[in-house]
Amino acid sequence: MQVRDHAKTPHMQLLASFLAGAWSNGTGPRGKLVNPTTEEPVAEVSQGGHDLAGAFEHARTVGSSELASLTFAQRGALLGALAKAIHGAREELITLAIANGGNTRSDAKFDIDGGAVTLSHYAELGAKLGNAMLLGDGEPIQVGRTARMGGQHVWARRSGVAVHINAFNFPAWGTCEKLACALLAGMPVITKPATATALVTHRLAQLFEPLLPAGVLQTLIGPAGSLLDHVGPGDVVAFTGGSGTARTLRTHPKIVEHSVRLNIEADSLNAAILGRDLEIASETGALFVADVVRDMTQKSGQKCTAIRRVLVPEDKLKDACDAIRERLGGIAIGDPSREDVRMGPLATAQQRDDVRAGIARLAAVTESVHGGTGDVTPLGVPQGKGFFVGPVVRTTATPMTCAPLNEHEIFGPVTTIAPYSGDTKTAAEFIARGAGCLVSSAYSDDRDWVASFVGAAASWAGRLYLGSSKMAAQSPGPGTVLPSLMHGGPGRAGGGEELGGERGLHLYMQRCALEGDASVLKSLIGG
Numbered sequence: 001m002q003v004r005d006h007a008k009t010p011h012m013q014l015l016a017s018f019l020a021g022a023w024s025n026g027t028g029p030r031g032k033l034v035n036p037t038t039e040e041p042v043a044e045v046s047q048g049g050h051d052l053a054g055a056f057e058h059a060r061t062v063g064s065s066e067l068a069s070l071t072f073a074q075r076g077a078l079l080g081a082l083a084k085a086i087h088g089a090r091e092e093l094i095t096l097a098i099a100n101g102g103n104t105r106s107d108a109k110f111d112i113d114g115g116a117v118t119l120s121h122y123a124e125l126g127a128k129l130g131n132a133m134l135l136g137d138g139e140p141i142q143v144g145r146t147a148r149m150g151g152q153h154v155w156a157r158r159s160g161v162a163v164h165i166n167a168f169n170f171p172a173w174g175t176c177e178k179l180a181c182a183l184l185a186g187m188p189v190i191t192k193p194a195t196a197t198a199l200v201t202h203r204l205a206q207l208f209e210p211l212l213p214a215g216v217l218q219t220l221i222g223p224a225g226s227l228l229d230h231v232g233p234g235d236v237v238a239f240t241g242g243s244g245t246a247r248t249l250r251t252h253p254k255i256v257e258h259s260v261r262l263n264i265e266a267d268s269l270n271a272a273i274l275g276r277d278l279e280i281a282s283e284t285g286a287l288f289v290a291d292v293v294r295d296m297t298q299k300s301g302q303k304c305t306a307i308r309r310v311l312v313p314e315d316k317l318k319d320a321c322d323a324i325r326e327r328l329g330g331i332a333i334g335d336p337s338r339e340d341v342r343m344g345p346l347a348t349a350q351q352r353d354d355v356r357a358g359i360a361r362l363a364a365v366t367e368s369v370h371g372g373t374g375d376v377t378p379l380g381v382p383q384g385k386g387f388f389v390g391p392v393v394r395t396t397a398t399p400m401t402c403a404p405l406n407e408h409e410i411f412g413p414v415t416t417i418a419p420y421s422g423d424t425k426t427a428a429e430f431i432a433r434g435a436g437c438l439v440s441s442a443y444s445d446d447r448d449w450v451a452s453f454v455g456a457a458a459s460w461a462g463r464l465y466l467g468s469s470k471m472a473a474q475s476p477g478p479g480t481v482l483p484s485l486m487h488g489g490p491g492r493a494g495g496g497e498e499l500g501g502e503r504g505l506h507l508y509m510q511r512c513a514l515e516g517d518a519s520v521l522k523s524l525i526g527g
Contacts (some may be wrong), residue, residue, distance in 0.1 A: 026046025028049050043100070058214075079122050093200055155510070158187055167240040167241045169197075176204075194241075263496040270478070284467055292324055359373050394416045424457075438487065
């Protein structure tokens with residue numbers, strides 16, 4: 001089997017951080033980044049020794065000043081230049097994603113192109129906002145005896161630093177979605193990617209550095225160390241990762257002391273519901289099956305938006321299981337550099353171990369539909385090497401009371417399918433059992449059913465994806481995060497909000513009520 005040229009393992013290097021206007025190798029012991037397919041080292045990272053206090057000072061004094069002098073349109077132009085840089089280095093970035101993330105070419109493109117698209121979206125938003133320096137929030141309000149005395153809520157740039165702590169699964173997209181909103185809002189950024197898959201983010205930092213004003217973007221590669229000890233009033237911390245780390249952040253002394261704004265995206269037990277009006281063989285039924293299988297196998301199920309729990313009407317359960325099993329049976333698993341492979345390994349040994357432990361908990365109370373407990377012989381991989389877990393589908397007759405299903409997210413290629421009566425109340429209650437999610441989906445061509453479902457389920461989800469025959473041909477699937485729509489969710493999902501077009505800027509801006517002469521207020525927001 002031919003291996004693509006772009007998938008060759010890159011020469012191992014020490015990944016430097018870019019802090020306070022210079023590249024820093026750090027000091028102390030070095031950790032290794034590995035290829036999750038072969039377990040061979042691909043890069044090294046120092047475990048500390050960076051001047052983080054200096055990085056914050058550089059952002060506050062230099063970066064903040066640079067951004068304060070730019071309009072939204074000018075900041076948007078910077079984002080547009082970053083998107084072009086990604087396009088120009090696309091093949092190189094794909095090579096790194098395959099070598100360090102275990103991505104297939106398709107998975108790598110999903111991450112890298114997603115980052116570029118998000119930057120481009122916010123570049124266009126910046127052009128639309130033009131030369132303004134404030135964003136109006138709502139309509140003017142008369143607060144005096146006449147219209148002369150007015151009030152106006154506005155969003156103004158914050159003078160602090162945005163600290164971004166990103167997850168391992170999307171080193172490009174995760175970095176860019178936070179960066180786009182923060183820079184357009186006018187806040188300098190210190191970004192810290194997950195160490196295990198930092199090769200792509202490190203290369204982005206190299207590409208972006210000459211395109212941005214001084215102090216606007218700094219990148220810490222390696223452990224966070226004392227990073228959060230330096231946050232203060234006006235700063236923002238945006239985190240994507242596990243709920244355990246999220247709990248630690250919420251109680252960090254500096255975040256508590258200074259009321260630092262904290263945005264969290266954590267675990268998410270996303271659900272997919274098949275409406276009672278559909279047959280699996282229908283166009284919408286086929287969309288449902290395709291979305292479930294894609295979310296299980298894309299990025300090896302390592303997506304915060306992946307479908308973890310599935311409900312289908314009782315009389316459709318066998319057909320649904322058969323269809324999903326058939327689709328999964330045709331997916332080749334192995335070395336992601338092979339052209340015939342559709343699914344690669346998990347990103348790290350710890351991920352593999354965590355997923356296997358989660359499957360074991362689930363297997364104790366469910367039955368196998370496909371894949372057993374995930375044992376697989378990957379194509380093109382030396383025996384015993386790589387962090388592989390095959391696609392696993394389980395089933396239970398009691399989805400509402402199945403604790404391992406509703407209380408723990410298995411962050412890998414695993415989903416559980418179960419029967420229900422087909423009514424919207426049960427469907428919404430099932431979503432609620434996940435205690436808050438980033439996205440859940442429902443598939444139906446019955447508008448009354450959909451309306452009833454949305455009314456009951458919306459409070460438990462950051463986004464509801466409504467699959468139907470009318471939109472099937474244009475659907476990106478529920479697992480795709482769109483820059484124009486909010487990404488985040490209540491409860492277990494962290495309670496945060498990112499993206500959503502202009503809404504994404506609000507995390508990095510301060511809402512302020514202005515009161516004064518109505519004509520002056522109008523001029524301040526470009527009216």
